Amino acid sequence: MNDFFLVSSLILGFLVLLCLYRGIRGPGFLNRIVAINVIGTKTVVILALMGFIVQRIDMFVDTSLAYALLNFIGTLAAAKYLERKGAI
Amino acid sequence: MISEILSVLLVGCGLFLFASGTLGLLRLPDFYCRMHATGKCDTLGALLALTGLAVYHGFSLVSLKIIFIVIFIFLANPTATHAIGRAALVNGVQPWTKEGGPASPKFAPEGETK
Numbered sequence: 001m002n003d004f005f006l007v008s009s010l011i012l013g014f015l016v017l018l019c020l021y022r023g024i025r026g027p028g029f030l031n032r033i034v035a036i037n038v039i040g041t042k043t044v045v046i047l048a049l050m051g052f053i054v055q056r057i058d059m060f061v062d063t064s065l066a067y068a069l070l071n072f073i074g075t076l077a078a079a080k081y082l083e084r085k086g087a088i
Numbered sequence: 089m090i091s092e093i094l095s096v097l098l099v100g101c102g103l104f105l106f107a108s109g110t111l112g113l114l115r116l117p118d119f120y121c122r123m124h125a126t127g128k129c130d131t132l133g134a135l136l137a138l139t140g141l142a143v144y145h146g147f148s149l150v151s152l153k154i155i156f157i158v159i160f161i162f163l164a165n166p167t168a169t170h171a172i173g174r175a176a177l178v179n180g181v182q183p184w185t186k187e188g189g190p191a192s193p194k195f196a197p198e199g200e201t202k
Binding site for chain 2: 018034035037041044049052065068075076
């Protein structure tokens with residue numbers, strides 16, 4: 001079961017690298033914000049998997065919860081900042 | 089044993105949804121299309137994967153916290169996607185069409201009434 005979690009988190013890390021292509025290349029602010037939001041959601045799952053791998057899930061689940069909150073607030077702040085005519 | 093099989097199934101489905109969302113983010117032609125792919129696939133993928141982890145851990149405070157994360161992502165991720173989409177719409181980003189023209193009369197360039 002530990003190997004399954006390890007392989008799953010490796011696959012998710014590879015997907016994060018693929019999303020980072022859109023975050024670096026993607027034309028404009030909006031594509032980058034979407035890519036960063038996707039990476040943040042994947043990071044929450046990777047953190048939970050890491051907690052099961054190193055047998056310290058009671059600590060990692062709090063980190064994961066805080067990361068989910070920060071990801072949401074950051075995306076919402078960026079969207080509110082861009083929500084004016086001519087901001088882009 | 090049952091919980092391990094269920095956990096593997098749920099995490100596997102979550103990984104598949106994450107992969108399809110990433111494929112949509114990379115391959116679709118337009119900002120709105122990419123948002124459409126990631127907004128749904130990522131929400132359901134995180135929901136399934138974290139539920140699988142909670143099932144594997146059993147009934148405890150930790151799995152309750154994981155379920156809290158699931159509920160929060162289920163509420164917050166579509167909200168964030170909606171906020172980004174509205175920011176794009178206010179700024180007048182044109183949706184992609186196959187013919188290259190405006191998607192609807194609302195998006196037509198100024199001075200051109202059709």
